[in-house]
Amino acid sequence: MHTDLSAVPVWLWICLVVVLSVQGLWVFNDARKRGMNCWLWGLFCLLNTPTNLFVYLIVSRAILGSVKCQACSARIRKKDAFCPYCGEEQK
Ligand SMILES: [Zn+2]
16 A cells, blocks of 8 residues: 555645644643643644644543642642642642
């Protein structure tokens, strides 16, 4: 089986690049807000769509999770015993 890449119309390539850029940027910002490795996740989500986006959403939402600090309401990780922003102990 031989797939000729030049047979794919240019507009389809442009759409793909736009979708991947938006996805990468969104993940970069989201990961940064959550204190995750934003460069790693941003680049990871530039590689393909939508598989890598689902992987990121599962890891960031279900595995790491996030809660609000009881003192300053900043988004912190569930496993944090102390808020990294204000230092308040989480119960
Ligand atoms: Zn706090």
